[in-house]
Amino acid sequence: MKVADKHYRTIWLSKDGRSVDLIDQRWLPHELRVETVGTVEGVATAIRDMWVRGAPLIGVTAAYGVAIRMAEDPSDKALDDVWETLHETRPTAINLRWALDAMRDLLRKLPEAERAAAAYARAAEIADEDVELNRSIGRHGLEIIRQIAARKKPGEPVNILTHCNAGWLATVDYGTATSPIYHAMEEGIPVHVYVDETRPRNQGAQLTAWEMAGHGVPHTLVVDNAGGHLMQHGMVDMVIVGTDRTTADGDVCNKIGTYLKALAAKDNDVPFYVALPSPTIDWTVRDGVKEIPIEERSGDEVSLVWGKDEAGAVRQVRISPEATPAGNPAFDVTPARLVTGLITERGIATASADGLAKLFPDRAKADAA
Numbered sequence: 001m002k003v004a005d006k007h008y009r010t011i012w013l014s015k016d017g018r019s020v021d022l023i024d025q026r027w028l029p030h031e032l033r034v035e036t037v038g039t040v041e042g043v044a045t046a047i048r049d050m051w052v053r054g055a056p057l058i059g060v061t062a063a064y065g066v067a068i069r070m071a072e073d074p075s076d077k078a079l080d081d082v083w084e085t086l087h088e089t090r091p092t093a094i095n096l097r098w099a100l101d102a103m104r105d106l107l108r109k110l111p112e113a114e115r116a117a118a119a120y121a122r123a124a125e126i127a128d129e130d131v132e133l134n135r136s137i138g139r140h141g142l143e144i145i146r147q148i149a150a151r152k153k154p155g156e157p158v159n160i161l162t163h164c165n166a167g168w169l170a171t172v173d174y175g176t177a178t179s180p181i182y183h184a185m186e187e188g189i190p191v192h193v194y195v196d197e198t199r200p201r202n203q204g205a206q207l208t209a210w211e212m213a214g215h216g217v218p219h220t221l222v223v224d225n226a227g228g229h230l231m232q233h234g235m236v237d238m239v240i241v242g243t244d245r246t247t248a249d250g251d252v253c254n255k256i257g258t259y260l261k262a263l264a265a266k267d268n269d270v271p272f273y274v275a276l277p278s279p280t281i282d283w284t285v286r287d288g289v290k291e292i293p294i295e296e297r298s299g300d301e302v303s304l305v306w307g308k309d310e311a312g313a314v315r316q317v318r319i320s321p322e323a324t325p326a327g328n329p330a331f332d333v334t335p336a337r338l339v340t341g342l343i344t345e346r347g348i349a350t351a352s353a354d355g356l357a358k359l360f361p362d363r364a365k366a367d368a369a
């Protein structure tokens, strides 16, 4: 997306043709820092420490990590080792395993001499495919916003609440949950977005707010616990979020706090949509609560918070007593029964095995076999 007047993706091949340049999102919204990463350890750190984050972007970054390793050593052992190293960086987003499998399945069939070039080509393809998937999600999600807008008074905005960041910063470009919003803006439909701050990493306050401001989308930052109140008072027309892994039965794993938003939406008859590209569907699991591994991150992310001080320095400050231990589950699972619809690149599916199988008959059978 555009930042000031320059178009950015979140990740791209460096000028040296081997490394990758990526936006280190830890410093946003205060600084736009681009880092060049040229080793597997560097890619692993970038994913594990959330320089890059968001299920699709994690997958694309890992794909380039495989290419970087193949350029160093195209052996089967190196291919298996890099799969293991990158797979263990973060356990919840299925796109990581999907991308690593896509790379390994392709490369293991090729002679070693061809692997590096094929790996970079496939990684670039996965990145480009992500952009197109997100554009399609935007087109399908736009229809929902159009229908809500048609019921509003002229000029009255469609009020949308989103949680965390499922924007272009969570993907290569366009985003998933934000793509319908960007498409609505391009069509001139008045929208307003309530941006959940999304403790503890504040992806909403730091990233989604930055995206909305950068694209001129009217928005209001709210604390995570305000959503239910806003919905009770008729201030939210729809909720749209992303996902890190959605099961074959339509259970949705997403940033911690999503489940509570879905409960409030259900209680207030507010449509609750999830935007996802099909690589985020894990066809091998059905019960999200029982089967999806939930990443437990450091308690320091809860006890310490990043910000910019009066002198303009970006630093961390402690908000809780030193002796207080902090728990930090990074995701939760929203059962399919609370999901109004799944906005995919092939259209809108009901959150169920049948709904997903109708849109993805080729996947539902193959992957679950």
Ligand SMILES: CSC[C@H]1O[C@H](OP(=O)(O)O)[C@H](O)[C@@H]1O
Binding pocket: 053, 054, 055, 056, 163, 164, 165, 166, 167, 170, 171, 176, 177, 203, 241, 242, 243, 244, 254, 255, 256, 330
């Ligand atoms: C389009 S995937 C976005 C998804 O990823 C985020 O998690 P994290 O920032 O920890 O990678 C969050 O769950 C978003 O909804």
